[in-house]
Amino acid sequence: MIGGGYVGLVSGACFAAFGVNVRLVEADRARLAALREGRIPIYEPGLDDLVAENVAAGRLQFGDDLEYGVDGAEAVFIAVGTPSRRGDGHADLSFVYAVAEQVARAMTDYTVIVTKSTVPVGTGRRIAEIVQAIRPGLDFDVASNPEFLREGSAIGDFMRPDRVVIGAETDRARAVLRTLYRPLYLIETPIVFTGIETAELTKYAANAFLATKISFINEVATLCEKVGADVHDVARGIGLDGRIGSKFLHAGPGFGGSCFPKDTLALARIGQDAGAPLRLVETVVSVNDARKASMGPRIMAGCGGSVRGLTVAVLGLTFKPDTDDMRDAPSIPVIWHLFGDGARLRLFDPVGMAQARAMMPDGVVWCHDALDAATGADVLVVLTEWKEFRALDPEALKAKMAGTTIFDLRNIFDPAAMRAAGFRYFSIGRPNPAPAETQRSASRPAASRVPA
Numbered sequence: 001m002i003g004g005g006y007v008g009l010v011s012g013a014c015f016a017a018f019g020v021n022v023r024l025v026e027a028d029r030a031r032l033a034a035l036r037e038g039r040i041p042i043y044e045p046g047l048d049d050l051v052a053e054n055v056a057a058g059r060l061q062f063g064d065d066l067e068y069g070v071d072g073a074e075a076v077f078i079a080v081g082t083p084s085r086r087g088d089g090h091a092d093l094s095f096v097y098a099v100a101e102q103v104a105r106a107m108t109d110y111t112v113i114v115t116k117s118t119v120p121v122g123t124g125r126r127i128a129e130i131v132q133a134i135r136p137g138l139d140f141d142v143a144s145n146p147e148f149l150r151e152g153s154a155i156g157d158f159m160r161p162d163r164v165v166i167g168a169e170t171d172r173a174r175a176v177l178r179t180l181y182r183p184l185y186l187i188e189t190p191i192v193f194t195g196i197e198t199a200e201l202t203k204y205a206a207n208a209f210l211a212t213k214i215s216f217i218n219e220v221a222t223l224c225e226k227v228g229a230d231v232h233d234v235a236r237g238i239g240l241d242g243r244i245g246s247k248f249l250h251a252g253p254g255f256g257g258s259c260f261p262k263d264t265l266a267l268a269r270i271g272q273d274a275g276a277p278l279r280l281v282e283t284v285v286s287v288n289d290a291r292k293a294s295m296g297p298r299i300m301a302g303c304g305g306s307v308r309g310l311t312v313a314v315l316g317l318t319f320k321p322d323t324d325d326m327r328d329a330p331s332i333p334v335i336w337h338l339f340g341d342g343a344r345l346r347l348f349d350p351v352g353m354a355q356a357r358a359m360m361p362d363g364v365v366w367c368h369d370a371l372d373a374a375t376g377a378d379v380l381v382v383l384t385e386w387k388e389f390r391a392l393d394p395e396a397l398k399a400k401m402a403g404t405t406i407f408d409l410r411n412i413f414d415p416a417a418m419r420a421a422g423f424r425y426f427s428i429g430r431p432n433p434a435p436a437e438t439q440r441s442a443s444r445p446a447a448s449r450v451p452a
């Protein structure tokens with residue numbers, strides 16, 4: 001397994017749990033040092049125990065020596081990053097191709113080189129050309145085995161997936177992958193065998209479809225706000241239709257994370273290059289960019305046009321709960337916007353603060369829990385729906401805050417309960433306080449605004 005990030009480490013540990021001997025090669029010194037010391041460099045529930053068990057059983061090893069990793073391996077998985085290329089939005093394949101060259105040099109016997117990373121159509125063919133050019137005559141196959149796990153539930157997703165997609169073109173390659181996934185055959189997981197291009201495209205199509213669902217419900221939410229409808233009820237009313245399904249119909253501040261933003265953009269570019277533009281996907285990209293950018297102004301408008309001089313508490317920084325991943329998180333543009341307008345910011349996230357620090361403005365206050373963040377705040381903004389925020393008692397929040405304005409961008413609170421507690425409560429796709437009410441929230445005497 002080449003690459004020990006969210007996908008490589010989870011996949012490596014899960015294959016080891018299936019009984020496979022896994023050598024995981026990680027280039028980042030800090031990540032590797034952590035793994036070797038028995039620490040998990042990312043936050044993923046359950047991963048620490050799974051890794052520890054399999055290291056102890058001798059089935060999972062970590063190193064930076066790719067030659068040792070590849071030596072004698074029946075399959076080599078490439079699980080390195082494929083971020084957006086600066087400037088044009090194409091997937092940056094430099095890490096993938098660099099690994100392909102290294103693997104070609106290191107291979108000793110027949111190996112299946114498998115892309116686990118999300119890679120554009122044609123990448124598998126290009127890897128085959130690279131390997132062939134470096135080691136003509138060497139026996140190998142290339143396969144595509146895209147990963148569908150979700151951060152936060154990655155182990156369950158890998159161990160009990162809805163399906164496994166394998167793009168392979170020889171019986172020998174298919175046999176190697178079938179053996180690796182044998183435990184999933186036993187639980188009757190559908191395994192979809194395809195060509196390499198089809199498997200590569202399937203991953204992008206899946207992510208683009210899910211991202212489209214999110215953008216769809218986000219636009220419906222805005223319409224709900226204008227016409228007095230409730231997006232929760234609309235989502236339930238359509239989601240119960242089996243043809244639609246209830247998942248990915250939660251309105252919010254726009255999708256973020258390490259996959260949807262870069263993969264929708266990359267798929268749009270793949271379509272343009274192939275002469276088959278995906279207008280829907282292109283629109284999803286721009287709708288989502290606009291959505292994320294609109295959240296700062298939405299908060300300012302609710303505060304009477306500006307947050308200058310106001311203390312704003314932000315609960316949640318990661319792009320979703322149960323991960324420390326900050327890549328493309330909606331919190332980033334929102335916080336910079338409020339900061340730029342002159343807000344004093346008090347930030348808290350249960351696990352993402354170490355990752356977030358490098359991405360946030362200097363001068364924000366880092367808090368140790370939700371109530372600490374709320375202390376003395378004029379305005380409270382919920383940006384990630386961590387479970388512990390759902391359980392917050394409105395009265396406890398009220399006692400800590402100086403003001404009474406809440407922007408719940410994830411709809412985690414009950415509007416009636418928040419209004420009953422005396423909050424000016426703004427949420428997404430539901431009735432919000434009338435514009436006439438939207439004035440600066442410094443409604444209490446100045447003395448009460450001093451943090452306790």
Ligand SMILES: NC(=O)c1ccc[n+]([C@@H]2O[C@H](COP(=O)([O-])OP(=O)(O)OC[C@H]3O[C@@H](n4cnc5c(N)ncnc54)[C@H](O)[C@@H]3O)[C@@H](O)[C@H]2O)c1
Binds near residue numbers: 026028095
């Ligand atoms: N994160 C997810 O939820 C998820 C889900 C499905 C698919 N994917 C895809 O999987 C791929 C990896 O994503 P990720 O989130 O794990 O990325 P990541 O950045 O967390 O991990 C990639 C790792 O590869 C290492 N690496 C880079 N070059 C290397 C080399 N030459 N040798 C050894 N290690 C090297 C990096 O140091 C890093 O630790 C991407 O293509 C992504 O789109 C991600």
